[in-house]
Amino acid sequence: MWQSFVCAMVAAVTLQALNPFRTGNIVLYEVKYTRGWHGFEVVPFIILGILGGFYGTFLIRLNMKVAKWRRSRNASRPILEVVAVAFLSALINFPNIFMRAQNTELVHFLFAECGPGAEDQFGLCNKAGASLGIIALLLAAAVLAFFLASITFGLDVPAGIILPSVAVGALYGRALGIAFKMWQEAFPKAFLFNTCEPDIPCVTPGVYAIVGAASALGGATRMTVSIVVIMFELTGALTYVIPIMIAVMLAKWCGDIFGKRGIYESWIQLNEYPFLDHRDDTTPPDVLSHKVMTTIDDLTVIVAVGHTIGSLQTLLANTPYRGFPVVTETSNPILLGYISRNELSFALKYSAPATNRNMSGDTQVFFAHQPFADPSDTFDLRPWMDQTPMTLNSHTSFLVTLRMFQRLGLRYVLFSNKGILQGLLTKKDMWSLLSGAELREQENIAGNVFRQRNTAEEVGLLEGDEGDSLASPIERRQSL
Numbered sequence: 001m002w003q004s005f006v007c008a009m010v011a012a013v014t015l016q017a018l019n020p021f022r023t024g025n026i027v028l029y030e031v032k033y034t035r036g037w038h039g040f041e042v043v044p045f046i047i048l049g050i051l052g053g054f055y056g057t058f059l060i061r062l063n064m065k066v067a068k069w070r071r072s073r074n075a076s077r078p079i080l081e082v083v084a085v086a087f088l089s090a091l092i093n094f095p096n097i098f099m100r101a102q103n104t105e106l107v108h109f110l111f112a113e114c115g116p117g118a119e120d121q122f123g124l125c126n127k128a129g130a131s132l133g134i135i136a137l138l139l140a141a142a143v144l145a146f147f148l149a150s151i152t153f154g155l156d157v158p159a160g161i162i163l164p165s166v167a168v169g170a171l172y173g174r175a176l177g178i179a180f181k182m183w184q185e186a187f188p189k190a191f192l193f194n195t196c197e198p199d200i201p202c203v204t205p206g207v208y209a210i211v212g213a214a215s216a217l218g219g220a221t222r223m224t225v226s227i228v229v230i231m232f233e234l235t236g237a238l239t240y241v242i243p244i245m246i247a248v249m250l251a252k253w254c255g256d257i258f259g260k261r262g263i264y265e266s267w268i269q270l271n272e273y274p275f276l277d278h279r280d281d282t283t284p285p286d287v288l289s290h291k292v293m294t295t296i297d298d299l300t301v302i303v304a305v306g307h308t309i310g311s312l313q314t315l316l317a318n319t320p321y322r323g324f325p326v327v328t329e330t331s332n333p334i335l336l337g338y339i340s341r342n343e344l345s346f347a348l349k350y351s352a353p354a355t356n357r358n359m360s361g362d363t364q365v366f367f368a369h370q371p372f373a374d375p376s377d378t379f380d381l382r383p384w385m386d387q388t389p390m391t392l393n394s395h396t397s398f399l400v401t402l403r404m405f406q407r408l409g410l411r412y413v414l415f416s417n418k419g420i421l422q423g424l425l426t427k428k429d430m431w432s433l434l435s436g437a438e439l440r441e442q443e444n445i446a447g448n449v450f451r452q453r454n455t456a457e458e459v460g461l462l463e464g465d466e467g468d469s470l471a472s473p474i475e476r477r478q479s480l
Contacts, residue, residue: 029107029108029111029234029235030235031111031112031113031206031210031235032113033113033204033206033207033239033240034113034115035113035200035201035202035204036239037204037207037239037240037243038195038196038202039195040192040193040195041180041203041207041243042243042246044176044177044180044208045208045211045243045246045247046246046247046250047176048169048172048173048176048208048211048212048215048247049215049218049246049247049248049249049250049251049254050250050251050254051172051212051215051216052169052212052214052215052216052217052218052219052247052248052250052251052254052255053215053219053250053251053252053253053254053255053257054219054254054255055146055165055168055169055172055215055216055219055220055251056165056216056218056219056220056221056222056251056255056262056263057219057254057255057258057259058146058150059146059149059150059161059165059219059220059263060220060259060261060262060263060266061258061259062147062150063149063150063151063153063154063263063266064266064270066150066151066154067154067267067270068270070154078155078156081155081156082155082156082157085151085152085155089148089152092144092148093144096137096140096141096144097122097137098122098137098138098141098171099141099144099145101121101122103163103164103166103167104163105121106122106167106170107163107166107167107170107209107213109121109122109124110124110167110170110171110173110174110206110209111170111206111209111210111213111235112206113204113206114201114204114205114206124174124178124205130178130181130182130185131182134175134178135175135178135179138171138172138174138175138178139171139172139175141171142168142171142172142175145164145167145168145171146168148164149161149164149165149168152164153263154267161220161221161263162217162221162230165213165216165217165219165220165221166213166216166217166234167213168216169209169212169213169214169215169216169217170209170210170212170213171209171212172212172216173208173209173210173211173212173213173215174205174206174208174209174212176208176212177203177204177205177206177207177208177209178205180203180205180208181201181202181203181205184196184202184203188202207240207243210231210235210240210244211240211243211244211247212247213231214227214228214231214244214247214248214251215247215248215250215251216251217230217231217248218247218248218249218251218252218255219251219252219254219255220262220263221262221263221264222252222255222256222260222261222262222265223252223262224248224249224252227248228241228244228245228248231244232244265277269435272431274426274427274428274430274431275431276402276405276406276427276430276431276434277406278406284398284399284402284433284434285398285433286397286398286399287397287398288394288395288396288397288398289392289394289395289396289397289398289401289415289425290394290395290415290422290423291398292398292425292429292433293394293415293422293423293424293425293429294423294424294425294429295422295423296333296421296422296423299325299421299423299424300315300319300321300324301324301325301326301327301330301333301421302315302324302325302326302327302339302367303326303327303328303329303330304326304327304328304329304336304366304367304368305364305366305367305368305370307364307365307366308361308362308363308364308365309348309360309361309362309363309365309379310360310361310362312344312348312365313348313361316341316344316345316348321341322340322341322342322411323338323339323340323341323412324338324339324341324344325337325338325389325414325421325424326338326339326367326385327421328368332420333420333421334419334420334421335389335391335414335416335419335420335421336367336368336385336387337367337385337386337387337388337389338385338386338389338412338414339367339381339384339385339386340386343384343385344381344384346384347381347384363377363378363379364377364378364379365378365379365380365381366378366379366380366381366382367381367382367385368382369382389412389414390404390408390410390412390413390414391413391414391415391416392404392413392414392415392416393415393416393417394415394416394417394422394423395417396415398433401413401425401430402430402434405427405430410427411426411427412424412425412426412427413425
């Protein structure tokens with residue numbers, strides 16, 4: 001804790017000394033508001049939260065459709081695609097004054113409070129700034145930026161979604177703030193505005209821009225606490241913690257109605273990365289692990305004795321698996337350990353005994369203690385083998401196995417019964433099972449038995465009419 005404090009202090013002092021933003025501030029969008037917020041403004045803050053949820057939902061769905069369309073094309077021309085999108089962006093951005101500037105500069109002026117001496121590049125603080133024309137330009141810029149963000153996120157260029165979402169949220173937030181300010185100035189004696197002091201501006205549109213930016217970011221990423229902290233770090237607006245929290249929570253709740261995944265989780269699912277999250281909304285299949293594991297009959301195992309360097313090199317060349325269980329013998333496969341592909345390859349190539357560096361392919365190798373073996377004529381691979389791999393009983397429930405993968409970050413689990421190897425489950429198998437369960441929940445298909453599909457990402461699901469038959473373990477091993 002002390003080291004973290006010292007590092008943070010040094011970083012803050014260095015940032016203040018270098019002044020990279022040329023503003024004298026240590027945060028990018030630091031704002032200083034002279035006025036607080038009123039209770040009646042909770043209503044527009046709620047509206048901004050709901051808008052953020054809808055923004056995130058539509059952004060994710062449109063972006064996923066664009067990404068799937070890109071992958072469905074027969075020919076990929078990334079350079080041409082980037083040039084075309086850049087040209088299209090220039091054509092769309094130029095007519096609108098709010099889209100010509102860089103996102104960082106735009107967000108800075110949208111967050112700023114109007115006051116004497118305040119810089120006003122976009123004319124938001126003059127009398128013409130509070131008009132329907134400005135509101136229309138802001139909303140048009142938000143809509144166009146939404147479509148551009150949906151298209152550009154996922155291109156073969158380094159680009160993110162945080163700053164575009166902040167800019168979109170700030171645009172529609174500032175528009176709502178200006179509209180609310182116009183309403184308050186048109187009816188200053190209305191019951192809703194009784195708490196406003198006379199001759200003092202009551203509504204600050206810049207606050208609405210910050211709240212809108214937080215809501216858009218929360219709707220796109222489905223994060224809560226992290227978004228609030230990020231907004232504090234970017235702006236330093238600690239006074240408005242409650243409005244930001246209201247908008248972020250409502251954005252997440254509204255977005256979760258249409259889908260639990262944020263933009264990053266959606267891309268993880270699209271790329272079929274075996275990420276096992278801790279969400280409780282997907283019910284795992286209520287089966288035992290031996291119903292879904294790859295059985296010993298379909299595993300490629302290594303026996304403790306009887307192999308040579310040449311046979312192991314042939315095994316590595318002919319199989320794509322990332323690791324191999326090591327057993328005593330195939331007729332009585334007592335589990336001795338597990339050796340990964342990388343460890344085995346490195347050991348065979350670089351780790352020959354010092355007494356005999358030039359071993360031939362006929363050199364005997366072993367994974368168990370051989371008291372009469374000659375070290376000059378044999379190769380002991382026990383140091384390269386994991387002799388205590390993660391092992392569970394084959395009758396362990398699938399839920400317990402899933403929790404082990406999630407909490408320990410495992411890549412595989414071996415199943416045994418009284419020391420005899422029964423099978424194996426990998427992280428990819430677990431992800432395939434959960435993806436199939438979630439798909440059937442979304443389709444509202446009744447029944448507890450899974451049917452095997454032909455798609456590679458669903459290999460490992462149960463099949464059959466009796467509920468106790470297995471999907472082809474050979475196909476499942478192809479996806480490991």
